[in-house]
Amino acid sequence: MTTVLVTGATGFIGRRLVPALIEAGHTVRAMTRRPQDYSGPGEPVGADVDDPDSLAAALTGVDVAIYLVHSLDDKDFERKDAQAARNFSRAAADAGVRQIVYLGGLGDDDGELSAHLRSRREVEGLLGTDGVPVTVLRAAIVVGHGGISWEITRQLVKNLPAMVVPRWVHTRTQPIGIDDVVRYLVGVVDKEEALDRVLEIGGPEQLTYLEMMQVAAVVSIGKRLPIIEVPVLTPRLSSYWLALVTDVDATTGRNLIDSMSTEVIATDTSIRELVPGEPLAYEECVRRALDERRRSAEDRR
Template identity: 80%
Template structure:
């Protein structure tokens, strides 16, 4: 078993991944900027990807580092994420880390990628610039309670009696359940067949964003929402619209929307050779996300 550092341990993916890694027998360090307030499993470690000295301390004695941080809520996210990746790569190499695992974004390199997806590709490269083998899992929308992309979908179909949507809703994507993301992340940790490789991960179906919204609406309340597609609705206008009807801020929304005109589907299923198992369907992913949200609200 390995000593594993999870960056972003309190985030959407990290807070689910830490207990899964512990269950698998790993010694886990949960990296957060506020370790004094961390109440989850694992050993809390205070560090910031923007502070090289703090990374040197956090990575000391670590075998595998899982990189789950990004700056999508910042207008200058491309520069910030690149600087953080350079710093983390250098610190990981200096500490003798033997594997970095990174969550990237689906999208074929031959396509015209959005700033968001280009940034994810750049981070993939920068994390390995100092020689530590990087394992990349590329995903599209991750469906689970608290995930930004899923929350955009859920809140839109919940809050609006009808929707006027841009033509990018006809773009195909391949959503994946948070449970499968965690299973894949845990499965590639310290796996010799995963070192230095890029894997594409997704659920069982390729759906348009329109399909996803209709399924989510039916699952949430059994209702059908009238949806009108318009030929022009710019990313900027779309992001303001999202900010009005959801709690997703305009900067994050625009960075995500920019990617939605690019088809993001799985073309390589080799991850199943390393981490076997059938992923969940979109409907089951939605059902679990809604059930977790309901359980969370009951506990308040």
């Protein structure tokens, strides 16, 4: 039986991944900074990637560690994420971990990457610095209830009668549903063929951001939205605009918007050989995200 540590166990992906790993037969440790508040499945363990001394106990006896850490809400996220990856690499090696699985970002290495995507690439390398084999899954936008990128799309469609958009809405991306991300993460755990590999994951469609918003509009409100394109809308201005019409803070919004001028398309489908199965279409992912949001709202009543 494989013992798996999930960092960020209470986050958007982690809280879905932990029960999926348990269902697959693994023993799971749910790593969080506040284990006393953790009410999900698995064994809660307290640790913080920014505190190297806290990681040793959490990683002792762990076979596979899944790294789901980022600091997009911090203006100094590149430095913070790099140091956190160094801390985790050393602690994992000292504990004898035999695989680290990391969810990174798509984007052509030969192209001009945004600070966000550059940071993801740097973390990929740093996690393997001390010799633990790393499996990287690179994804574009993950569609699911509670995901930041999806929430931006949902709230823009919901809150605006028409959208003023910059030119980057014509950039192509390859959205993937949260269910498929979890399925792929579970599928590469402790799999020898996945060690020291970079695998690209994406849904079946390549869409522009504009096409994604229009599909979301039709599914959620039953009609397409009027779109007004403007020639200049800088990332800074876009982030302030997002902060006004959504609940996403300006720092996180700007870090994400910086990446939206970069085409993020999967060019390698070898993940499907390791983890068979057809990924869900974007429209179905949107429906599932909206349904989960409705159920969550009803549960809170």
